[in-house]
Amino acid sequence: MRANGRQRRTECGIPWRPLALVGLGTAAGLAVYRRRRASPRWRLLEQQGASDGDGRGAQRRAVVLGAGFGGLTCAIELAHRFADDPRTEVLLVDRHNYHLFTPLLYHAATGLVEPSHITYPVRAIARRHGFLFRESAVQALDLERRQVQTDDGPIAYDALVVALGSQTNFFGLSSVAQHALRLKEVPDAVAIRNRIIDAFERAELEPDPERRRALLTFLVVGAGATGVELVGAIHGYIFSALLDEYPGVRPQEIRIVLAEAAPEILRGLDRELAAHALREFSARGVEVRTSTPVRRVTPEGAELGDGEWLPCATVIWTAGIEPVGLVRGLPGEHARDGRVRVERDLSLPGHPEVYVIGDAAHCQLAPDAPALPPNAPVAMEEGRHAARNIWRRWQGQATLPFHYQSKGELISLGRHQAIADVYGVKLQGLPAWLVWRAYYLSRLVGFKNRLAVALDWSFAYFWRRDTARLEPQPLATAGSVPHEAACTAHE
Ligand SMILES: Cc1cc2nc3c(=O)[nH]c(=O)nc-3n(C[C@H](O)[C@H](O)[C@H](O)COP(=O)(O)OP(=O)(O)OC[C@H]3O[C@@H](n4cnc5c(N)ncnc54)[C@H](O)[C@@H]3O)c2cc1C
Numbered sequence: 094m095r096a097n098g099r100q101r102r103t104e105c106g107i108p109w110r111p112l113a114l115v116g117l118g119t120a121a122g123l124a125v126y127r128r129r130r131a132s133p134r135w136r137l138l139e140q141q142g143a144s145d146g147d148g149r150g151a152q153r154r155a156v157v158l159g160a161g162f163g164g165l166t167c168a169i170e171l172a173h174r175f176a177d178d179p180r181t182e183v184l185l186v187d188r189h190n191y192h193l194f195t196p197l198l199y200h201a202a203t204g205l206v207e208p209s210h211i212t213y214p215v216r217a218i219a220r221r222h223g224f225l226f227r228e229s230a231v232q233a234l235d236l237e238r239r240q241v242q243t244d245d246g247p248i249a250y251d252a253l254v255v256a257l258g259s260q261t262n263f264f265g266l267s268s269v270a271q272h273a274l275r276l277k278e279v280p281d282a283v284a285i286r287n288r289i290i291d292a293f294e295r296a297e298l299e300p301d302p303e304r305r306r307a308l309l310t311f312l313v314v315g316a317g318a319t320g321v322e323l324v325g326a327i328h329g330y331i332f333s334a335l336l337d338e339y340p341g342v343r344p345q346e347i348r349i350v351l352a353e354a355a356p357e358i359l360r361g362l363d364r365e366l367a368a369h370a371l372r373e374f375s376a377r378g379v380e381v382r383t384s385t386p387v388r389r390v391t392p393e394g395a396e397l398g399d400g401e402w403l404p405c406a407t408v409i410w411t412a413g414i415e416p417v418g419l420v421r422g423l424p425g426e427h428a429r430d431g432r433v434r435v436e437r438d439l440s441l442p443g444h445p446e447v448y449v450i451g452d453a454a455h456c457q458l459a460p461d462a463p464a465l466p467p468n469a470p471v472a473m474e475e476g477r478h479a480a481r482n483i484w485r486r487w488q489g490q491a492t493l494p495f496h497y498q499s500k501g502e503l504i505s506l507g508r509h510q511a512i513a514d515v516y517g518v519k520l521q522g523l524p525a526w527l528v529w530r531a532y533y534l535s536r537l538v539g540f541k542n543r544l545a546v547a548l549d550w551s552f553a554y555f556w557r558r559d560t561a562r563l564e565p566q567p568l569a570t571a572g573s574v575p576h577e578a579a580c581t582a583h584e
Contacts, residue, residue: 151182155483156241156250158231160187160215161195163451163472164256165538170480172224181487183224186243190215190228193279196469196533197546199323201282203289203330204558208279210545213538231257234419236444252446252483256476257420259452259467262413262430272390273314273410276323283563288407289330290562295406297341303404309346310405312395314387315412316353317360318504321370323411324351325507328377333508334558349379350405352397354386354412361466362502366512369521373506387412414467420453428455428464437494439479445492448482450475458497465497503529 155175157168168185175181191212201208219226229243234255241248261277263270274288275281289311296308311331313324328349336344351358351374358381359367374381386398387408394404415421416431425442426434432455433441439456441447451472456465465471474497482492501515503525511525520528530550537543553559 152180153251153487154182154184154249155252155254156248157183157185157254157256158187158241159256159258159451160185160189160192160226161256161258161451161472162469163258163476164254165192165215165218165476166473167254167256167450167476167480168224169218169222170477171483172222174480174484176223184248185215185219185224185226186229186231186241186248187215187226188228188230190226192218192538194537194542195277196536198276198279198282199319199326200546200549201279202276202285202323203326204286204334204560205326205330205553206546206549207559208282208563210542210549211537212279213542218538231419234423236424236441236447239446250446252486253448254476254479254483255420255423255441255447255449255453256451256472257417257453259414260417261410262415263410264413266388266390269314269387269390269408269410272392273408275410276319285407285409287562289327289335290560292406293335293339293342294562296346297339305346306348307394307404308406309342310348310350310394310403310407312350312352312387312403312405312408314352314395314408314410316351316355316358316381316383317411318362318502320351320353320411321359322505322507323409324349324374324379325505325510328379329507330558332377334560337557338560347378348405350382350403351379352382352385352387352395354384354398356384358383359504362504362512363514363519366504366514366519366521369512370504370506373510377508414452416453420449423449430455432464432467438482438492439475439495440482440492445486448479450479456495458495470500471497503532505529 155171157164157171160168164185164187168183171183175183191214194211194213197206197211200206201211215226227243227245227248229245231241231243233242234253235242239250239253241250241253261275263273274285276285292308292311296305299305299308311327313320313327331347331349332344336342336347357367359370371381382397384398387395388398389396390408392406394402395408396402416433420433421427421431423433423441424444428434432453433449434455435449436442437458439448439450439454441449452467454475456475457463458465475495478493478495485492501513501517503511503513503515505511505526509523509526511521511529513520513525513528515528534543534547537546
């Protein structure tokens with residue numbers, strides 16, 4: 094383009110026309126790249142008009158319930174195995190449209206990461222790998238008619254994978270269910286963070302020493318991996334961030350208690366590593382009370398097993414999990430913890446077309462072996478294996494038994510401390526902490542989340558943690574308080 098015989102230029106002297114061409118070329122290239130990134134199978138589904146998950150164009154359908162670690166891995170594996178088969182539809186169903194990275198949930202609860210940075214939209218993953226997704230809450234399973242009832246209507250299936258995870262187990266203690274906080278979903282993490290910040294805000298204004306003491310006492314119940322990591326993070330949050338911002342609160346007023354009903358913490362872990370965690374906590378002044386069950390919780394405090402009353406405004410329950418009601422209602426034998434016993438190929442006994450995986454499944458690799466623990470690597474391996482067996486059945490081949498070899502444990506204690514048992518190599522202190530951070534950063538779903546969490550951590554490390562009270566969002570509220578209601582209503 095010329096004006097007055099001269100090429101028009103930007104203020105920096107760059108000619109407009111080549112600049113516009115470069116801009117247009119980049120935009121077009123990006124558009125093509127984005128289009129290419131969607132799998133060929135996805136484009137096929139779009140052309141067939143089957144992307145709403147109603148089965149048009151497909152002759153058989155594998156339905157996966159739950160977009161957690163097990164379900165998501167299973168749906169991706171199924172989509173890859175049936176990538177060249179347009180007759181087969183893979184449909185993933187979850188009540189949330191995001192995948193939650195639970196191992197960093199307690200970082201969201203203690204101002205180390207932004208809650209939105211540990212969730213990832215499932216539809217983006219579905220598009221990339223070529224499966225369908227539906228955001229619906231599952232209400233019932235009709236195994237005879239091969240149908241799943243959801244709040245958006247029924248879904249028929251030819252193969253079903255139940256990966257609905259677990260919920261907090263309060264062991265029938267209604268006062269605990271009513272007054273203690275839990276840590277299972279994003280809104281729970283926001284609620285914990287807000288409760289800790291509220292306690293400091295109120296303590297600043299509270300003249301009565303007894304009342305201040307209760308406000309500044311934090312009780313975590315359950316010394317499994319989640320409870321131990323949470324206690325370490327709460328200690329870090331208080332001592333490296335909140336005390337600086339609340340000058341009216343003195344460090345001596347803080348009391349952090351970890352109560353465990355069993356005689357030891359971190360059951361199942363190497364004893365030397367567990368002892369390191371105990372030493373570390375005692376050096377920081379965290380009270381670890383073993384053989385101390387919590388019997389009752391009120392807004393004022395908690396009653397411990399020996400009748401002792403602990404005044405405290407914050408009680409967080411991490412003492413156990415149980416399968417959701419839908420899983421408890423499945424036919425067949427259930428273990429004492431409610432998980433349904435599955436065959437060696439992960440199918441539900443008597444229903445070779447139904448697979449149960451992850452926290453919902455009680456899977457023993459040998460008759461006298463202990464059940465596999467409810468954790469993310471087990472759920473993911475089971476998800477991959479269930480997909481493989483569905484594929485084999487539909488190829489007319491026999492299904493294969495599941496095998497699993499644990500790679501170890503990584504547990505952060507906060508403040509540059511962690512314990513790790515990786516392939517039998519035991520680490521503690523700073524090296525374990527670095528391994529922990531590197532491992533979980535690499536396991537996060539999506540480059541954007543990895544970058545965001547790395548920045549959150551760096552920001553918290555070199556500058557300060559976030560101490561702003563987060564207003565519960567409508568979505569968060571819908572998932573937190575009514576979570577229980579949802580479980581009752583749907584299961
Ligand atoms: C705070 C915390 C920290 C953890 N840290 C670790 C760790 O560091 N390492 C580790 O290995 N494991 C950890 N775990 C355990 C790990 O998260 C679970 O073992 C794993 O998520 C189990 O996978 P899953 O697929 O069975 O279930 P989940 O990952 O829980 O997924 C279940 C899915 O089902 C969906 N769902 C449930 N009910 C319905 C319904 N009615 N309708 C529709 N959708 C439904 C849920 O929304 C969810 O997306 C942690 C767990 C928690 C809570």
